[in-house]
Amino acid sequence: MKKRKKGMAIAASSILALSLSSFNLHTSATSPSKSYLIAYNLSSLPKTYQTDIKNAGGLVLNAIPEIGGLEVRSSNPNFLNNLKSNSSIIAANVEMHYKLDDEQPAAADGKSVTLDPDQDGTYWNSQWDIRHLTNEGKSFKIESGGTEANGKVTHKAVVGVIDTGIDSNHPDLKANYVGGQSFVPAGGYSGNDKTETGNPKDVLDREGHGTHVAGSIAGNGKIKGVGPDLGIMAYRIFDSSGSAPTTPIVKAMIQAAKDKVDVVNMSIGGYDNLKYEYNGTNYSDIADVLLWKRAVKYAVNNNVTIVASAGNESLNYADKKSLTDYLNANYGDTNLVFKGVTIETPGGVPGVITVSSSNKWSKDQLAFYSNYGNSFITVAAPGGDNGPKYASTGNLDDRDFTYRALSTWPTYLEPYFTTIDPEHPGYAYLHGTSMASPKVAGIAGVIKAAHPDLKPAQVEALIEKTSLDYGKPGHDQYYGAGEANAFTALTGK
Missing domain, CATH: 3.40.50.200 (Peptidase S8/S53 domain)
Structure with missing residues (x-):
């Protein structure tokens, strides 16, 4: 419904149009375990993706083979750095969490x-x-x-x-x-x-x-x-x-x-x-x-x-x-x-x-x-x-x-x-x-x-x-x- 922390005029009038804030959980970046999104360089997943993530210190939560994506959980603070040597991975970041502010x-x-x-x-x-x-x-x-x-x-x-x-x-x-x-x-x-x-x-x-x-x-x-x-x-x-x-x-x-x-x-x-x-x-x-x-x-x-x-x-x-x-x-x-x-x-x-x-x-x-x-x-x-x-x-x-x-x-x-x-x-x-x-x-x-x-x-x-x-x-x-x-x-x- 409302984007969290939006401008006062909008918050006061109670706009009910679902806006999702990607930033509500950034403050959890110091938690022991984080979820990440991984995108491979092709819109598909290689056979080695489970091993890739395990060797970097992570666990696959969800595979999205249709678009070459993974949702991964890791408590290793070096997880993202560990992925850099893998040339088949094109992008990785802390997963954005969206918030419905009712x-x-x-x-x-x-x-x-x-x-x-x-x-x-x-x-x-x-x-x-x-x-x-x-x-x-x-x-x-x-x-x-x-x-x-x-x-x-x-x-x-x-x-x-x-x-x-x-x-x-x-x-x-x-x-x-x-x-x-x-x-x-x-x-x-x-x-x-x-x-x-x-x-x-x-x-x-x-x-x-x-x-x-x-x-x-x-x-x-x-x-x-x-x-x-x-x-x-x-x-x-x-x-x-x-x-x-x-x-x-x-x-x-x-x-x-x-x-x-x-x-x-x-x-x-x-x-x-x-x-x-x-x-x-x-x-x-x-x-x-x-x-x-x-x-x-x-x-x-x-x-x-x-x-x-x-x-x-x-x-x-x-x-x-x-x-x-x-x-x-x-x-x-x-x-x-x-x-x-x-x-x-x-x-x-x-x-x-x-x-x-x-x-x-x-x-x-x-x-x-x-x-x-x-x-x-x-x-x-x-x-x-x-x-x-x-x-x-x-x-x-x-x-x-x-x-x-x-x-x-x-x-x-x-x-x-x-x-x-x-x-x-x-x-x-x-x-x-x-x-x-x-x-x-x-x-x-x-x-x-x-x-x-x-x-x-x-x-x-x-x-x-x-x-x-x-x-x-x-x-x-x-x-x-x-x-x-x-x-x-x-x-x-």
């Missing part, structure tokens, strides 16, 4: 939203974002992502959701849920979470984020997604603490490709710095970035369209110095200094459709929290914000939560502070680039349903070509090619 809302956020359903029992009139994207639902008649007959849905395309899991029994999602997998080990990533058994079928959403994302893609009930008949698959990478290292994320991408999903949504993002100093020792995230790139390439080569959120730090990604300055200001200290080029993963990886967040009330201004940047943003999509009055004053009391995005929320979780009917939980307003990205993933899904032979690059090109030209004429740093739209993508106009 921060509680500030006191001013504690006002719940009261919303009566429409006369037909739905919340369609409150879904300003989906109504806009689908031209008041007209795109559903062109392509909904599948066909319905005798109460059953035949899915013509499937979207994988790499996230916190999905409430697969939610009444608006269960008809479109087609399976999934958890990558969380027994005990969770801390090893101490007794609720985590390592069951690969456990995709229970413990945070709510993945369920909200899934509803924007394929909700079909009181709320509607972009493709109400699209299939959805859950790939759970976060445990109940909200943390995850790099390995399960890239493994989930590879598994989604093997499952032959058509689209993957990753409402996640973090920053890798290619050169930083910790306690006088130089480190880099080169192995992390390399394995991210290989995982994206693997998925795209297997005909999977990858969509990711741009992030919520209001940063200009094209200004590389400002990114590194941001890391030092928010995560650095006297012992940790970032010096190199900063790369946002996965949004900054080639082959990814990267989505900024637009809003309900402006065709010129992005949502206040959204990252942006030339050659970074592909398109924008409605992620919502606090409305025009708040944008003008910055006063927390001026926020209007109905300008956020309404979608599904796990029925078994405590109501979120923007839950619209606490007595009948299951729906909530959230905002952030995490709410923008699944709209584009849903558009990609209905495009694949209508045109199954299109390759990822062709899907991306069609989304860009048919986007609404908001902001400055032509391609710009805020909207990219424009605001993506399902109706125009399906009609070609």
